[in-house]
Amino acid sequence: MAAGSTLQKAIDLVTRATEEDKNKNYAEALRLYEHGVEYFLHAIKYEAQGEKAKESIRAKCLQYLDRAEKLKEYLKKGSKKKPVKEGGSSKDDKKSGDSDSDSDDPEKKKLQSKLEGAIVIEKPHVKWSDVAGLDLAKEALKEAVILPIKFPHLFTGKRIPWKGILLFGPPGTGKSYLAKAVATEANNSTFFSVSSSDLVSKWLGESEKLVKNLFELARQHKPSIIFIDEVDSLCSSRSDNESESARRIKTEFLVQMQGVGNDMDGILVLGATNIPWVLDSAIRRRFEKRIFIPLPEEHARLVMFKIHLGSTSHILTEQDLKTLAGKTEGYSGADISIIVRDALMQPVRKVQTATHFKHVRGPSPLDKSVIMDDLVTPCSPGDAGAFEMTWMDVPGDKLFEPPVTMSDMLKSLSSTKPTVNDEDLKKLEKFTEDFGQEG
DSSP, rough: TTTTTHHHHHHHHHHHHHHHHHHOOOHHHHHHHHHHHHHHHHHHHHHHOHHHHHHHHHHHHHHHHHHHHHHHHHHHHHHHSEEEEEEOOOOOOOOOGGGHHHHSOOHHHHHHHHHGGGGSOOOOOOOOGGGSSHHHHHHHHIIIIIHHHHOOOGGGOOOOOOEEEEEEEEETTTTTHHHHHHHHHHHEEEEEOHHHHOOOOOOOTHHHHHHHHHHHHHTTTTTEEEETTTTTOOOOOOOTSSHHHHHHHHHHHHHHHHHOOOOOEEEEEEEESSSSSGOOOHHHHSSOOOEEOOOOOHHHHHHHHHHHHTTTTOOOOOOHHHHHHHHTOOOOOHHHHHHHHHHHHHHHHHHOOOOOOEEEEOOOOOOTSSSEEEEEEEOOOSSSTTTEOOOGGGGTTTBBOOOOHHHHHHHHHHHHSSSOOOOHHHHHHHHHHHHHHEE
């Protein structure tokens, strides 16, 4: 996350709050004060600040919270007196001055406060470079999200950014991971990550109100991105035998995404699904770009092996990694992650099952800059210098971690099967042929 962006967001929110306060929109001012303080606290915790700056922010937070408490008390009592001004005393005001707060819909505020939990405040720290392959999908997302924010003058007149993008493909290919990259890279955007649990309510009529309020909240915080994972759970095809509440949710989605009088400027709806063929045709039409996220190609699988191995000690060569990439045809990114994680556990299993150890020279487990001569590592009984002992007898700071080998990787590969079958791939390819584009 770019340094200072959370702090700037907090400043913007409290500036808007003071404006609403002056305009006597007290309920909205209270909401903005509370929201702004959340961002300030996040900035203190995660962004690099000196102690002096932190103290200054804390003092401001107390000032805004004090004001918010006064507004809360005023709204609770429903007093006809004007709430106490910051640093001043209360005065009688005309009845008309409070008409705005009286007309505020408390139910709407309650629904919006429920949805504020869907706003991703802490960024996931996933960059475009962390996503292996999927170049076309990344370009489409940059075109829809990053460019309109950075160069708004490019998108004027008839040239408008995409309003809806659907990412579809087999499970484990990186659809949600791409959304995390969007949340990280779109610094100035508000990112809403919603699921069916955020929008479905047991109360009659509340689910569609939640959908409406989600879009209203996105319009208030624009530029906004609404990410709906597993969108098929909310927007499957309408039929005669479905429940009335499910139909109303879909209708509200259709109206909000492209209905009369609803402005979608500065809002992108990003959906992800493994089964796009169950989506309602009207919802499918509103996702203007439908991008197929396929199983990774060989070069992308090679990059994935490198990413998942990370800084773990291993003796795999570039050629070994290329061999593994060639052997994992048909495996998804999630499958490759599982193979590597299992292989990374093989040295731990060697330590657990070893009956003999030997002394080796190497960096200390506690401080890599210190070289030690008396480290111990598991070995076979026939090795020179082998002595009998179990892992329970090894001191915690003396164990030399056995590196991951090619045989460890092959052993894990032989026990891990791909999770995507040919039947699912054929359905996805047919959908891509009919409605989508390659990612």
